[in-house]
Amino acid sequence: MKNGFKIISFSRDIRPGVYFLHSSFSKAENYFRGRNIVSLVLPGVSDGPGNIVVSRLSGAKEIKISNGCIYLDGRPHKLSDKSYDPAVNFLLKIEGEKFDESRRNLLKYAPPLSMAFIFDGRREAFFSAPFLKNMLSAMKNGINLLKKGKISRGAAALSGLGHGLTPSGDDFLAGLILGLKISGRNKKAERVFTGCKTENLISIKGLKSSRKGFCTAKFKSFLFALKLGKPHLKKFKDAVEFGSTSGSDFMAGFLFSSCLY
Amino acid sequence: MPVKTIVRKGVYFDSISLMRIAEKINSISGVSDSAVIMATKENKNIISSSGLLTEEIKKASDNDLAIAVKADDEKTAASALAEAEKMLAGKKEAASSNLTAQSISQAAESYEGLNLALISVNGKYAADLAFEALEKNMNVMIFSDNVPLEKELALKKLGARKNLLVMGPDCGTCIINGAPLGFANKVNSGNVAVVGPSGTGIQEFSCLLSNLGGGISQAIGTGTRDVKDDIGAITTVQALEMLVSDAKTSVIAIISKPPQKKSMARILSAANKTGKPVVALFLGEEKELTAGNIHQAKNLYEAALKSYCLSKGESFNFVREKIYNDKISLSERIKSEKAKKNKDSKYLRGLFSGGTFASQAIRLLEPVIGGVYSNIPSSEKFKLKNSMKLEKHSIIDLGEDEFTFGRPHPMIDYSLRKKMISSEASKKEVSVMLIDIVLGYGSNMSPLADLKETLEKAVKANPALTVIAAVTGTDMDPQNRRYLIEELEKIGVMALDNNYMAAFAAGEIIRDK
Numbered sequence: 214m215k216n217g218f219k220i221i222s223f224s225r226d227i228r229p230g231v232y233f234l235h236s237s238f239s240k241a242e243n244y245f246r247g248r249n250i251v252s253l254v255l256p257g258v259s260d261g262p263g264n265i266v267v268s269r270l271s272g273a274k275e276i277k278i279s280n281g282c283i284y285l286d287g288r289p290h291k292l293s294d295k296s297y298d299p300a301v302n303f304l305l306k307i308e309g310e311k312f313d314e315s316r317r318n319l320l321k322y323a324p325p326l327s328m329a330f331i332f333d334g335r336r337e338a339f340f341s342a343p344f345l346k347n348m349l350s351a352m353k354n355g356i357n358l359l360k361k362g363k364i365s366r367g368a369a370a371l372s373g374l375g376h377g378l379t380p381s382g383d384d385f386l387a388g389l390i391l392g393l394k395i396s397g398r399n400k401k402a403e404r405v406f407t408g409c410k411t412e413n414l415i416s417i418k419g420l421k422s423s424r425k426g427f428c429t430a431k432f433k434s435f436l437f438a439l440k441l442g443k444p445h446l447k448k449f450k451d452a453v454e455f456g457s458t459s460g461s462d463f464m465a466g467f468l469f470s471s472c473l474y
Numbered sequence: 475m476p477v478k479t480i481v482r483k484g485v486y487f488d489s490i491s492l493m494r495i496a497e498k499i500n501s502i503s504g505v506s507d508s509a510v511i512m513a514t515k516e517n518k519n520i521i522s523s524s525g526l527l528t529e530e531i532k533k534a535s536d537n538d539l540a541i542a543v544k545a546d547d548e549k550t551a552a553s554a555l556a557e558a559e560k561m562l563a564g565k566k567e568a569a570s571s572n573l574t575a576q577s578i579s580q581a582a583e584s585y586e587g588l589n590l591a592l593i594s595v596n597g598k599y600a601a602d603l604a605f606e607a608l609e610k611n612m613n614v615m616i617f618s619d620n621v622p623l624e625k626e627l628a629l630k631k632l633g634a635r636k637n638l639l640v641m642g643p644d645c646g647t648c649i650i651n652g653a654p655l656g657f658a659n660k661v662n663s664g665n666v667a668v669v670g671p672s673g674t675g676i677q678e679f680s681c682l683l684s685n686l687g688g689g690i691s692q693a694i695g696t697g698t699r700d701v702k703d704d705i706g707a708i709t710t711v712q713a714l715e716m717l718v719s720d721a722k723t724s725v726i727a728i729i730s731k732p733p734q735k736k737s738m739a740r741i742l743s744a745a746n747k748t749g750k751p752v753v754a755l756f757l758g759e760e761k762e763l764t765a766g767n768i769h770q771a772k773n774l775y776e777a778a779l780k781s782y783c784l785s786k787g788e789s790f791n792f793v794r795e796k797i798y799n800d801k802i803s804l805s806e807r808i809k810s811e812k813a814k815k816n817k818d819s820k821y822l823r824g825l826f827s828g829g830t831f832a833s834q835a836i837r838l839l840e841p842v843i844g845g846v847y848s849n850i851p852s853s854e855k856f857k858l859k860n861s862m863k864l865e866k867h868s869i870i871d872l873g874e875d876e877f878t879f880g881r882p883h884p885m886i887d888y889s890l891r892k893k894m895i896s897s898e899a900s901k902k903e904v905s906v907m908l909i910d911i912v913l914g915y916g917s918n919m920s921p922l923a924d925l926k927e928t929l930e931k932a933v934k935a936n937p938a939l940t941v942i943a944a945v946t947g948t949d950m951d952p953q954n955r956r957y958l959i960e961e962l963e964k965i966g967v968m969a970l971d972n973n974y975m976a977a978f979a980a981g982e983i984i985r986d987k
Contacts, residue, residue, distance in 0.1 A: 230950075230954060231950045277950070326493055342496070342500050342507055342508065344509045344526060345496075348520050372516065373536065375489070376492050377512070378486045378487065378488055378512075413536055
């Protein structure tokens with residue numbers, strides 16, 4: 214272990230146990246236990262469900278969380294006194310100007326192949342290759358099913374669909390579930406969740422977190438700004454800045470929840 | 475138009491990286507379409523509808539990266555794939571901890587300091603690979619079975635000459651310097667080494683010891699035939715000799731079926747020469763073997779308890795007290811299970827995935843409930859005519875070749891056992907059903923999800939039935955022993971973390987019926 218390794222904060226929803234290395238990236242290391250994921254993340258990534266914010270990545274093959282300590286390949290480090298509560302403890306309806314401004318920001322900042330196309334058909338032109346056109350068609354099919362009220366079928370159609378470590382469809386559905394959850398539409402959120410068939414562990418982590426009404430600190434900060442009706446461009450940009458397209462896909466799903474009344 | 479594909483297993487890239495690679499490939503002249511994407515079921519549908527699906531991608535899973543290229547000709551497709559590979563290799567964000575090599579020799583040349591090869595291939599190829607590994611000065615664990623006996627002997631003689639261990643063939647379990655290999659559990663590190671041919675026996679022993687608070691320094695599987703005189707216990711003896719100089723090891727346990735005569739003599743002599751305390755369990759051995767530094771145990775639990783005592787400087791009184799207390803703590807539960815029996819419910823059915831567990835259960839139960847029919851009986855008169863048709867008291871080992879031919883081991887694949895649980899539970903005469911659930915690396919990763927519905931239905935179908943599950947594992951295993959036991963109890967299963975106590979409970983419930 215390199216010197217200077219420090220645990221800065223950890224999420225309160227993390228369960229004790231031994232977790233094994235799943236995947237590692239330049240800013241995060243993911244560890245799994247059954248179908249649960251815990252991530253060691255660098256400070257820029259944000260506090261979030263299942264996240265332990267650390268001063269540097271560990272390179273550990275397995276971590277054990279037990280009795281206020283985290284063991285990295287057997288070496289103990291005391292968990293920080295600072296913990297993060299991932300729960301969103303207020304209700305919020307996304308409509309009117311709140312919705313319009315967020316939608317405009319999404320269309321401005323989302324990567325070309327994100328699911329932001331659902332709010333502006335012109336973005337469909339980015340899906341130019343035959344394979345991408347077929348992908349777009351499958352995504353639109355899922356969206357149409359959701360719009361028609363066929364929630365579970367729509368979720369099943371989108372689940373596991375798209376590029377990246379967490380497929381776009383999974384990120385979209387996680388955002389959708391959170392949007393439904395924090396606007397009090399728990400039954401609909403549950404129908405979306407039960408429709409998801411993804412086997413991607415990191416997607417499952419996101420979907421489960423949204424189902425509980427959990428989100429990252431940056432997304433929560435964005436929600437606060439929305440609730441207070443304050444200008445929120447900076448917070449919006451922070452909120453979508455995770456993964457490559459994940460943040461934008463999540464936001465697209467979150468905003469789409471307002472279309473499902 | 476030709477389509478060429480590559481699947482890379484268990485690697486993860488961010489979406490932007492993959493999109494850029496796809497964009498780059500699509501820009502190559504002659505490429506008409508491509509996909510660079512995780513092979514989820516839904517994505518495979520899109521790949522298929524785009525005419526990019528190949529057999530290789532069909533077989534890929536959610537956690538595999540699929541790259542497909544459709545081009546005007548084979549050459550263009552191949553060069554586009556090579557370009558994609560090159561770009562992937564250059565991505566620092568890639569996460570794959572697995573080093574790869576095409577052969578043992580290549581691995582030895584590419585990665586300095588390799589000293590152990592785990593071989594798990596069709597048995598007819600395993601010996602040649604093992605010879606290659608020994609030539610490269612690697613110890614060998616041969617997971618494969620069906621290696622000819624003469625080849626096993628030649629391998630072991632060569633290994634002994636080079637002071638290298640040949641663990642196997644048919645070696646299911648090892649823990650070497652803390653690294654679990656094959657079917658093995660996540661156990662505490664400690665000062666007890668265990669040696670023997672019994673894979674599940676070593677698993678149960680190491681878990682019991684770890685759960686007691688002890689720990690394992692080395693677990694050395696020897697292969698099932700090592701204790702036969704044809705082989706002469708070469709690996710067992712060699713392992714015992716090596717453990718003499720292993721500073722981490724202060725106590726040694728041997729877990730085995732009774733060795734043949736010459737092998738037994740060689741093992742006892744080597745055990746004696748270690749100068750370290752040795753706990754010897756030769757399951758079914760009637761002769762008294764305790765002498766000098768050798769402490770005989772009669773079952774896996776006693777072996778673990780005695781090893782624990784020796785490793786912690788405790789007196790063997792602890793062994794008796796612990797077993798007594800464990801039995802007392804089960805007495806109320808046994809009483810209430812007995813109370814729900816009716817006149818029809820009188821027989822035991824044991825459905826085991828571990829041969830040592832089945833064998834131990836038979837030996838523990840026969841003095842209490844009488845003869846037990848089996849595919850691995852204690853005497854030929856109790857040999858089941860048809861292993862699928864259980865009669866009276868029956869215990870079967872579903873890990874025997876007759877059940878595993880062409881299908882995964884029952885520690886991984888529960889499908890056959892689930893069928894048998896359902897059919898046996900529906901029979902009124904069945905009073906107790908005894909099963910084992912082995913956790914750890916290599917075993918079924920979702921035992922609860924896989925068994926829950928079957929067990930729930932079994933308990934409902936026959937209210938007089940007692941289902942007892944012996945769980946081999948630790949709380950550190952990926953499947954988590956404690957969680958599994960708690961969840962099994964919730965659905966009415968009597969879940970115990972110990973094969974010995976499970977057999978005891980089964981015997982007490984059936985006794986005097």
